[in-house]
Amino acid sequence: MREFLLYSRTGYTTPNFSTLLDGGRLDVVYQSILMSIFKAQAHRHDVIFHTVLNGPKNPPLHIQINGNELRDARIDEASWNIIIKEILKGKMHIGINVDKKSLQEIIKEKDADGYNIFALNSKGRSIDKLEISDKMLFIIGDYIGIPKKDEQFILRFGNKLSLGKNKYLAASCIDIINYEIDKRLSNQDNTEILQNQQY
Ligand SMILES: C[S@@+](CC[C@H](N)C(=O)[O-])C[C@H]1O[C@@H](n2cnc3c(N)ncnc32)[C@H](O)[C@@H]1O
Numbered sequence: 001m002r003e004f005l006l007y008s009r010t011g012y013t014t015p016n017f018s019t020l021l022d023g024g025r026l027d028v029v030y031q032s033i034l035m036s037i038f039k040a041q042a043h044r045h046d047v048i049f050h051t052v053l054n055g056p057k058n059p060p061l062h063i064q065i066n067g068n069e070l071r072d073a074r075i076d077e078a079s080w081n082i083i084i085k086e087i088l089k090g091k092m093h094i095g096i097n098v099d100k101k102s103l104q105e106i107i108k109e110k111d112a113d114g115y116n117i118f119a120l121n122s123k124g125r126s127i128d129k130l131e132i133s134d135k136m137l138f139i140i141g142d143y144i145g146i147p148k149k150d151e152q153f154i155l156r157f158g159n160k161l162s163l164g165k166n167k168y169l170a171a172s173c174i175d176i177i178n179y180e181i182d183k184r185l186s187n188q189d190n191t192e193i194l195q196n197q198q199y
Helices: 026-037 077-088 103-112 148-154 170-197
Strands: 001-008 047-053 061-066 096-099 118-124 137-142 159-162
Touching: 001 026, 001 103, 001 170, 026 047, 026 061, 026 077, 026 170, 047 103, 077 096, 096 159, 103 137, 118 148, 137 170, 148 170
Parallel strands: 001 047, 001 137, 118 137, 118 159
Antiparallel strands: 047 061, 061 096
């Protein structure tokens, strides 16, 4: 599985907001969902998106969206405003799970399950050197960034990964990672086809 975790410092954990922007920048969560789960006319079935919301009134709240299971979700912001509000009211949506796990609990679980864990940071190791595996978790900061003490915790279990010197939006980082991994997997497939054709 390819998994993304957006650490949201301010995202509301109650449905008392009008726009996602007003809900402690839940618009960043929406944009990150879009880039994680959706391709043109299809879901990414091998991707799980997580966010840990740390805004008022009842943090932390962990929302997990499974690309393989998600149904009845369009790609526009208005639809996700409704979905996120309903989830925060305690209602169910197919493909979405909610619990009270903290960032630390999720990381410990993923580490025990054999995941390679990466904290996105422009000063990390270049994505060009990323070794692709079946179990990868990428942790991205929101518009403020990952708090230092949380990044230090992540680095007990994983490494910093850089997309270059430019600072990108959280959702852009997810898009770039998906693109890079898609490209490499597709090159691998093409090489295998060519090798098989030689016999
Ligand atoms: C909009 S940026 C956060 C900006 C924040 N002021 C900072 O300096 O960290 C959102 C997140 O994207 C990730 N990010 C942005 N640019 C990156 C890059 N070039 N390489 C790796 N991660 C990056 C980081 O995890 C960052 O916390």
